[in-house]
Amino acid sequence: MSTYKSRSEVPDHEKWDLTDLYANEQAWQKDMDESYSLADKLIQYDGAINDGSSLLAFLKTQEELSFILRKAFAYTMFLTDIDTRDSHAQKLSAKTTQLGVKVSESTAFFMPFLLSLDEETLRDFISQEKELEYFEDELWKSFRFKDHVLTKEKEELLSQLGESFQGPSDTFNMLNNADIQFGYITNEDGEQVQLTRGMYSKLIEDENRDKRKEAYKAYYKPYVELNNTIATTLSAEVKTNATLAKVRNYESALQKALFADNIEQTVYDQLIQSAKTNIEPLHDYARLRKDKLNVEELRQYDLNAPIVPGVKAEIPxxxxxxxxxxxxxxxxxxxxxxxxxxxxxxxxxxxxxxxxxxxxxxxxxxxxxxxxxxxxxxxxxxxxxxxxxxxxxxxxxxxxxxxxxxxxxxxxxxxxxxxxxxxxxxxxxxxxxxxxxxxxAYLLNHFIEQFRGTFFTQVMFADFEKQTHERAEAGEPLDAESLNELYEELFRTYNGPDIVFDDEVKYGWSRIPHFYRAFYVYQYATGFASAIQIATxxxxxxxxxxxxxxxxxxxxxxxxxxxxxxxxxxDLTTPEPVEAAMKKxxxxxxxxxxx
Structure with missing residues (x-):
């Protein structure tokens, strides 16, 4: 039995034991009270860190609070996730969210303070307290950002503008999650019903091609209609990234995004280049898909249909x-x-x-x-x-x-x-x-589809992000027409000449929420390639x-x-890991x- 009418029917050994976190709600509340006390204690260090001893005291208090807060947050998150209707769990979760805001406010002063120090002063602080050796690496990692921190007045101004900078992302998320109305499809009873995302994810894999096409057209309908609006939103996001990178003394938005993890840009560039150089097997797979689906023209709505149907394994x-x-x-x-x-x-x-x-x-x-x-x-x-x-x-x-x-x-x-x-x-x-x-054949196809989704599609997205930001940095326009043309060109490059394009293909960029978290998706591809080499x-x-x-x-x-x-x-600074994954x-x- 794999689905249950209520949680009480599930055997205990297949459910979490949350007493590993807290014996009861009173124990959780005790940690919450302690967290508020520690947050109040942290605020008092604002303007009061002047030697190694006070720096150590702040950092130890902050870490103690972090430990308690993560436990408290996890407890309420798990309670909410096992039953999202549980209003009491929701109230507890809201309390941890409020605590998180207070903690952020209590520690907001620290990074500007740390980066206002000169290197000699920080070294002097660390030398005064042996226990600071524990925090030393993290302090120096944070200190790397010093060249990219502005004057106190400018930092305060950027902080005040933070909500405005979030505007393009917030607008897209509201459009994409709340306002977008998909088109209509025909259900099994022959009735016209409005498509939902959940329905689309199933229908785009349906063996019936007419159903796939109908769902595809209905899904893209609002993105086509809102093309100019979403283009304006993404353009604003990209230009904001480019501007903030320039203001903070980075060479580019890409360099700014890679800086925190100390990633060389060659890793990003080589990933895209290696994928393009070794793209022919993906095109080969498209031709195989066309043959197995027995279609005269392979379309985008055929790319998720099963080509090895009928494998239904029941695995308790x-x-x-x-x-x-x-x-x-x-x-x-x-x-x-x-x-x-x-x-x-x-x-x-x-x-x-x-x-x-x-x-x-x-x-x-x-x-x-x-x-x-x-x-x-x-x-x-x-x-x-x-x-x-x-x-x-x-x-x-x-x-x-x-x-x-x-x-x-x-x-x-x-x-x-x-x-x-x-x-x-x-x-x-x-x-x-x-x-x-x-x-x-099913297992091979499953693995190939993983490659396509986790590697090739993410590299295509990474390529799109790089080119849009480079255009913004060069002062070139990012309007609906240019974004459509770029995406269509990249889709063709990565997916091959055997796909016949519907008009909807070029609007694909407009439905991707990851584009509002710039230069994030390439990590899926590098992680996937790394795993292939390690496992091999x-x-x-x-x-x-x-x-x-x-x-x-x-x-x-x-x-x-x-x-x-x-x-x-x-070694991702060389092409070898990605080349090995492409060989696989x-x-x-x-x-x-x-x-």
């Missing part, structure tokens, strides 16, 4: 977990034992129940353990989701176990590596075990590969992301064609 949760344990054996006994422990100790909330948050996630809580949310449906997709999320969870566990609180959380740049390594190992395990040609090396038994990967899992944010990956055997993709497409 217990069996899925055992399959995962078998598939991840290459990661060693300690990894497998931890996976068993996570299941036994109720770190995973397994089942879909009414009003439970959809999707899946992992959240590590330092000093406690990771919590994994699933909506398991006893099918193949649920198996892949389980393996993916447990990759995140074990990454969180190892980092928290081996790192102090200050470096226990890993950066976004490396966040998808562990989850993707697990998926690659699962696919290889299942391919090795299956003798069914149809299942083998481990499966090949390459000397030291497993040990270096385990070290990576234990490293949190103790070094810059590129350095952590280098230690794991992946080519092999997958070749085998699928053969099958």
């Amino acid at each position: 949760y217990e069996e899925a977990y055992e399959t995962m344990l078998e598939a991840l054996q290459p990661l060693g006994n300690d990894y497998i034992e931890l996976l068993k422990e996570f299941k036994e100790k109720r770190y995973i909330d397994v089942r879909e129940t009414p009003a439970k948050r959809s999707g899946a996630y992992n959240m590590g809580v330092y000093g406690v353990h990771p919590f994994v949310l699933l909506n398991h449906h006893d099918d193949l997709n649920s198996l892949f989701t389980l393996v993916h999320e447990m990759g995140h969870a074990l990454h969180s566990h190892y980092s928290s176990k081996h790192q102090p609180q200050i470096t226990a959380s890993y950066r976004i740049f490396v966040a998808e590596v562990a989850s993707t390594v697990n998926e690659v190992l699962l696919i290889n395990h299942m391919l090795d075990k299956t003798e069914d040609k149809k299942m083998r 090396d481990i499966l090949a038994g390459k000397e030291g590969s497993l040990e270096s990967y385990k070290t990576f899992l234990q490293s949190g944010s103790s070094d810059d992301p590129l350095e952590l990956l280098k230690a794991a055997g992946v 993709f080519s092999e997958l497409v070749a085998e699928l064609k053969q099958l």
Whole structure:
């Protein structure tokens, strides 16, 4: 049984035990009260940090508050997510949000203060207190931003304008989530009903081509109608990014975005170049898709249709977990034992129940353990989701176990590596075990689609972001026509000449919320390529590969992301990792064609 009428029907061993966080609500409230007290204490350091002793006292108080606040936030988030209708949980969640605002206000003075110091003064502070060695790396990482901080008056002005800078993103989100009205489609009863996003995600994969086309046209209808409005919004966002980068003394908006993680721009540029150089297998896959769908013209609404239909494997949760344990054996006994422990100790909330948050996630809580949310449906997709999320969870566990609180959380740049390594190992395990040609084709196609969505599509988006920002920095216009032309050109470059374009294709940029978080999506592609190389090396038994990967899992944010990956055997400053991933993709497409 994979769905339940109420949460009470779900066996306890498939539900979270939130007493690991707090024995009861009173214990949570005690931490909340303590947090408010600590926040008030932090405010008193504004203007009062004048030596190593006061700097240390501030940082220790801040870290203590951070630890408590994360626990308190996680508790209310989990209560809300297991039943989004629970009004009491919503009230508790609102309280933690209010506390978060107060904490932000209490510590807002610190970064401007730190960056107002000269290097010699900061070194002097650190030398005065031995315990400051614990915070030293993070202090110097923050201090890197000194050349990009303005005078106090200018910083205050930018701070006051912060809400205005958020305007383009807020406007798009309101349009995209609240105001947009999709077109109408014909339901199974022959009635005209308005399309929703949930309906679209299913219909665009429907085996009936007419249904796919109808859903596609209805989905794009508002984006076509609002083309000029959304172009104005995105143009404002890009120009704001370009202006702020210039004001803060960066060479470009891209350099500003890469600066925090200390990423060289060559990594970004090489990613795009390598993808374009090795794009032919993706075009090959489009031709295969056209052939298997038996269509005269391959259209955008054909790109998500199943080409290996009819594989319906029922995999109960217990069996899925055992399959995962078998598939991840290459990661060693300690990894497998931890996976068993996570299941036994109720770190995973397994089942879909009414009003439970959809999707899946992992959240590590330092000093406690990771919590994994699933909506398991006893099918193949649920198996892949389980393996993916447990990759995140074990990454969180190892980092928290081996790192102090200050470096226990890993950066976004490396966040998808562990989850993707697990998926690659699962696919290889299942391919090795299956003798069914149809299942083998299905698994190969699943992996290829992962490549297409997580790698190629994200690189295309990254290319679009780079070119739009470069145009803004050169003073060129970013209107609806130019954005449409650029996106259409890139879609053709990446997806190949065999796709016949409907008019809607060129409007694709206007529906992407990630474009309002500039230069974020490329990290999906670099993480995916890194994971492919790591998993390939481990499966090949390459000397030291497993040990270096385990070290990576234990490293949190103790070094810059590129350095952590280098230690794991992946050097993204060279083209090799992306080239190796492209070689793997080519092999997958070749085998699928053969099958």
